[in-house]
Structures are given as C-alpha cells and as structure tokens.
Amino acid sequence: MSRIVGIDLGTSTSEIACIFDGTPKLIPNTRGHLVTPSVVHIGEDGGIVVGEDAAEYLFTRPDCTFMEIKRLTGSGERLRAHGKEYSPEEIQAMLLRYLVSCAETSLNETIDRAVITVPAYFTDVQRRATTKAGELAGLRVERIINEPTAAALDYGLSNLRECKNVLVYDLGGGTLDITVLELFEGVIDVKASRGNNRLGGKDFDEIIMHKLMEAELSSDILSGDISSGDILSQESPLSDKRALMRLKKAAEDCKISLSSHEEYRFSLPFLFSAGDGKPVSIERTVTRTEFDAWVREKVVSTKEPMMTALQDAKLSPEDLNVILLVGGSTRIPCVKALVAETLSAIPQSLVDPDLTVARGAAIQAGLLEGSLSEADLVLTDVCPYTLGIAALHRGVYDDRMIFDPIIPRNTTIPTERSKLYHPAVDYQTTARIEAYQGDSSNPENNERLGDVLLTGIPPARHGKEPIEVTFSYDINGILQVKAAVVSTGRAVSAEISTTGVKAMPVLDLRKWEKAEGAKRCRPLIRKAEKAIARGDDLSDDLQILIDQLKEALLLKNEEQAEEIRALLLGVLEELT
Numbered sequence: 001m002s003r004i005v006g007i008d009l010g011t012s013t014s015e016i017a018c019i020f021d022g023t024p025k026l027i028p029n030t031r032g033h034l035v036t037p038s039v040v041h042i043g044e045d046g047g048i049v050v051g052e053d054a055a056e057y058l059f060t061r062p063d064c065t066f067m068e069i070k071r072l073t074g075s076g077e078r079l080r081a082h083g084k085e086y087s088p089e090e091i092q093a094m095l096l097r098y099l100v101s102c103a104e105t106s107l108n109e110t111i112d113r114a115v116i117t118v119p120a121y122f123t124d125v126q127r128r129a130t131t132k133a134g135e136l137a138g139l140r141v142e143r144i145i146n147e148p149t150a151a152a153l154d155y156g157l158s159n160l161r162e163c164k165n166v167l168v169y170d171l172g173g174g175t176l177d178i179t180v181l182e183l184f185e186g187v188i189d190v191k192a193s194r195g196n197n198r199l200g201g202k203d204f205d206e207i208i209m210h211k212l213m214e215a216e217l218s219s220d221i222l223s224g225d226i227s228s229g230d231i232l233s234q235e236s237p238l239s240d241k242r243a244l245m246r247l248k249k250a251a252e253d254c255k256i257s258l259s260s261h262e263e264y265r266f267s268l269p270f271l272f273s274a275g276d277g278k279p280v281s282i283e284r285t286v287t288r289t290e291f292d293a294w295v296r297e298k299v300v301s302t303k304e305p306m307m308t309a310l311q312d313a314k315l316s317p318e319d320l321n322v323i324l325l326v327g328g329s330t331r332i333p334c335v336k337a338l339v340a341e342t343l344s345a346i347p348q349s350l351v352d353p354d355l356t357v358a359r360g361a362a363i364q365a366g367l368l369e370g371s372l373s374e375a376d377l378v379l380t381d382v383c384p385y386t387l388g389i390a391a392l393h394r395g396v397y398d399d400r401m402i403f404d405p406i407i408p409r410n411t412t413i414p415t416e417r418s419k420l421y422h423p424a425v426d427y428q429t430t431a432r433i434e435a436y437q438g439d440s441s442n443p444e445n446n447e448r449l450g451d452v453l454l455t456g457i458p459p460a461r462h463g464k465e466p467i468e469v470t471f472s473y474d475i476n477g478i479l480q481v482k483a484a485v486v487s488t489g490r491a492v493s494a495e496i497s498t499t500g501v502k503a504m505p506v507l508d509l510r511k512w513e514k515a516e517g518a519k520r521c522r523p524l525i526r527k528a529e530k531a532i533a534r535g536d537d538l539s540d541d542l543q544i545l546i547d548q549l550k551e552a553l554l555l556k557n558e559e560q561a562e563e564i565r566a567l568l569l570g571v572l573e574e575l576t
C-alpha cells in the first residue's frame with residue numbers, strides 16, 4: 001500500500017507531513033519552506049500558482065488570486081477568475097494538489113492518500129466539502145480529523161507515559177477550537193470540543209483595517225460590518241482591491257509586530273483616492289495598548305467556549321495539567337493573557353503552534369498505514385454538537401414543536417443512536433423528519449440541517465405506528481439520518497447536507513432572570529415551577545414552556561416570549 005500523508009489545510013497557511021522512522025516530519029514546499037501560505041492564483045491561461053508565489057499576485061492580480069478560502073468551505077459560494085467560476089472546494093483542491101506535489105517530489109513517489117485536518121467545530125457540511133476538495137485533488141481522503149485532536153496526538157506521541165488532563169486552545173487564521181481531553185498512557189480520550197468557525201487572526205487584521213480607515217474617512221464610506229466578516233467584499237468606494245490588499249498586508253504586519261513590540265508605524269503613501277479624487281495616505285503609529293483594546297471583545301469571546309468545554313468535560317480549570325497553545329494567533333500577548341487568566345495557569349510552549357496540527361495528521365496517517373503502532377496511541381473523539389429532530393409534543397392543553405436530542409453534544413464517536421416516534425395525526429402516511437443541531441428545546445432557535453421524507457406509513461390512528469429514527473455520526477464527523485416504519489421495515493435515509501450552518505450559543509437557562517423582560521415573567525415562571533414541584537399532571541408541558549420562555553428571554557426574542565407566556569398562562573389557568 002502507498003504512503004498516507006497528513007495535511008493541515010489552514011485558513012492562512014497549510015502544511016504537509018508524513019512519518020519517517022516512527023516520527024512525524026514536515027515536508028518543505030518548492031521554496032524550501034515548511035509553511036505554505038493558503039493562497040491560489042489562477043493565470044489567464046488557466047495556469048495555477050500556489051503558496052508564496054501566489055501571494056505575490058495578491059497585490060498585482062487580486063481579481064484572480066484567492067486567500068482565506070477555508071472560510072467559504074461548504075458555503076456554496078462561487079469564486080470568479082477570468083470569467084470562469086470556481087467553487088471554494090475547487091480552489092482548496094488546487095492548494096492540496098500543490099502540497100501533495102511537493103511531497104511527491106521530496107519523497108520521489110506517487111501520493112494518492114491523505115488525512116486532512118479540519119477545525120473540531122466544523123459542521124457536517126464543511127467536513128463533506130473538505131473531503132470533496134481532497135477528492136478533486138485526486139486523493140483518497142482516508143480520514144478527516146479535528147485540528148486540536150491532531151495537536152493532542154502530536155503531544156501524546158512525545159509524552160506516551162503521561163496521564164494528564166489537557167486543554168487545547170487553537171486560534172489560527174480563521175477559526176477557534178477548544179478541546180478538552182484526557183491523555184492516559186497513549187490513550188487520547190477527547191471529552192469535549194467547542195469553538196467558533198468564524199474567529200481568527202483574519203478578523204483581527206480586519207479590525208485594524210477598519211480602525212485605520214475609520215480615522216481616514218467619513219464613516220458612511222465604511223458601511224461594512226466587521227463582525228459579519230469580510231470588509232474586502234463590501235460594496236464601497238474602496239473597491240480598489242489592490243489598495244485593500246496593501247492595507248490588509250500592513251494590518252497583518254502590524255498585528256504580528258505588536259506581538260513582540262510595543263508599537264508599529266504604518267506608512268502607506270497614496271493608498272487610494274477618496275471620492276473627490278484626492279489621494280489618501282496612511283501614516284500613523286499604533287500601540288499594543290490600542291490594538292489590545294480594539295480586539296478585546298473578540299479575544300474575550302473565547303472565554304465562553306473554554307468554560308463550556310471544561311463544564312462538558314466535567315472538569316474545572318484546576319484539574320488541567322497541560323494547556324496546549326496552537327495556531328499563529330496564540331502568539332498575541334493579550335490572547336495568551338486571556339487564556340492564563342481564564343484557566344489560572346500560564347500556558348507553556350509545549351508544541352510548535354504552526355506545525356503541530358500537520359504533525360498530528362501525519363501521526364494519524366501513520367496509525368492508518370501501519371508505520372506507527374496502534375498499540376502505542378489510541379484516539380477517541382467526540383461530536384461537538386447536539387443533534388436531533390423537531391418533534392411534536394402533544395400537550396394536554398397545547399401541541400408544541402420541541403427539539404428532541406438524539407445525539408447529545410460531546411458523545412464519543414463513531415456513534416449510532418435511535419429513538420422511536422409516532423405520527424402525530426390520525427391516518428398520516430408520510431412524515432418529514434427534520435434534523436437540527438443545537439442545544440435549545442425550541443427547534444426555531446437551533447440550526448436546521450435538512451430533512452428526510454418517509455412515505456408509505458400504513459394508515460393508523462395517531463400514536464399507533466412507530467417510526468424509528470436513527471442518527472449515525474461517523475469517525476470523520478459526517479451525519480447520516482435514517483427513518484424507518486417499524487412494522488413494515490420501509491425506510492429512507494440521507495446524508496444530511498445543507499449550506500451555511502452556524503454554531504449556536506449554548507444558553508445558560510439559570511441566567512434567565514438577568515434577561516430583559518424577565519421581571520414581567522417571573523411570577524408566572526415561579527407559579528409554574530411550584531406546580532411542577534407539587535408533581536402536577538401537566539408537569540411535562542409546564543417544563544417545556546418554562547424552558548422555552550427562559551430561552552426566548554435570553555435570546556431577546558420578544559414575540560416568542562410573549563407567545564409562550566400566553567400559553568403558560570393558559571396552562572396555569574387550566575390547573576386552577
């Protein structure tokens with residue numbers, strides 16, 4: 001069998017590695033570098049240039065040069081160059097092809113199998129899209145593994161005798177991943193993962209760009225909302241992509257420099273022309289203190305996933321023995337400080353933040369190809385999301401759609417779970433099974449993943465004909481949904497796919513009283529809770545309504561809160 005390579009396909013940079021003599025080794029690109037910028041340029045003649053060579057075209061031909069494409073993985077967006085359209089996966093495939101060709105040259109052999117890493121918090125759709133990119137590059141994708149898990153494999157291989165609780169904090173160019181795991185003599189047991197697929201160094205660059213421009217121009221020119229993503233793609237008089245590329249490069253240089261210096265001087269003469277045709281230059285100094293204040297909100301937002309991952313792993317910060325910092329953005333002093341403050345421990349440099357993920361991918365490849373022994377290193381991973389379906393709860397007073405979890409978040413994978421449901425209506429012959437991802441009891445507040453339609457259900461009174469719904473989540477993090485009529489065995493199944501699924505926040509219902517409008521609902525909620533405590537018949541109904549009301553308050557969804565409040569009032573009146 002041929003060799004398997006490990007690839008870290010990053011937002012900003014990508015790396016490729018494989019196992020040599022029992023240890024992971026990074027393979028250099030054509031320029032002799034271990035780290036390759038994730039940039040692809042498509043020439044007029046269709047010729048493809050990747051990496052450092054492509055990065056040079058960002059300034060001269062930004063119209064046909066692509067960067068940070070990972071953000072678009074699975075989005076269905078189309079990219080254009082020379083009048084031709086490309087999917088993000090096709091561009092990713094060009095990047096993969098280049099990395100593999102570097103390895104082929106270096107190893108002097110053909111390579112057609114790979115392990116590719118993805119953020120732990122990547123959704124099912126994004127994982128499928130990554131696999132697709134690998135296939136388009138002519139590779140058999142043997143495994144998709146989570147980036148922080150890869151880092152843990154790398155650490156685990158060099159610390160085989162250790163028994164430790166580890167937190168991996170991975171902040172790269174485009175994504176944040178937090179993973180808590182237990183390392184026990186070579187067994188890596190992932191306990192929990194949380195993250196944000198839209199947070200990374202790229203966002204810090206854009207904040208700097210925005211702040212600089214804000215100072216130069218009137219605010220109406222800059223209508224772009226940083227938090228929504230790419231100001232480069234905003235419609236604005238700043239359509240001069242070359243100028244924006246110069247600005248972006250300077251912003252990134254500034255950010256990187258401020259990791260080791262107290263200030264950075266921008267000198268961007270004649271950057272672009274303002275509306276009146278006058279040239280605008282940027283000459284100013286930015287201090288680390290200023291930068292810290294600009295990015296503070298985003299950096300602090302990484303605290304919640306750290307705490308949630310710890311809670312899900314049933315650990316507190318004191319239980320942690322090792323904190324692994326992964327990704328280029330963990331070099332930022334205020335990021336390190338936040339991790340230290342949140343976990344009450346100073347993270348040490350235990351792995352190479354740039355190379356560890358690719359090394360881990362190579363280790364996984366080695367385990368698969370047999371060049372490393374599975375007896376030494378065993379890995380279990382989790383599904384970071386709660387997955388389930390929308391089901392009708394038939395209350396005594398009222399019927400309500402609820403989200404019914406089938407696979408709770410942080411279940412060890414692969415996993416297959418089934419539950420029985422009944423058609424809600426008499427003589428119903430079809431049922432649409434809608435899959436959702438999230439932690440809200442109200443499906444509306446979760447992300448809809450897709451559906452399968454089960455037909456041919458034998459007509460019967462409601463509640464008589466059970467339907468079995470099975471969710472299978474495989475080792476690559478891909479979900480399959482199956483629905484079957486129990487009595488006849490008739491079944492449908494689908495790989496659930498959708499576009500643009502985003503991570504939903506986990507709400508702490510205990511904090512509902514702090515929400516706006518909570519005061520008005522308090523007496524009602526108290527009354528309902530008392531009824532439940534008395535063991536009232538309608539307890540189930542009441543609990544669903546209480547949870548959904550608290551959630552609506554926390555989500556500031558007034559309309560929803562009002563509707564549920566009225567329902568709750570109705571149920572309570574029924575009781576008296």
Ligand SMILES: Nc1ncnc2c1ncn2[C@@H]1O[C@H](COP(=O)(O)OP(=O)(O)OP(=O)(O)O)[C@@H](O)[C@H]1O
Pocket residue numbers: 009010011012013014038070147171172173174175176200201202252255256257259326327328329330331332353354
């Ligand atoms: N010294 C530094 N100080 C601050 N930021 C840095 C430093 N070095 C690199 N970065 C930033 O780190 C990011 C790239 O990190 P990395 O290569 O780990 O990301 P990636 O793997 O491409 O992204 P992701 O894992 O999110 O897909 C870029 O935003 C880069 O500007």
Ligand SMILES: [Mg+2]
Pocket residue numbers: 008010011147172173327357
């Ligand atoms: Mg990375």
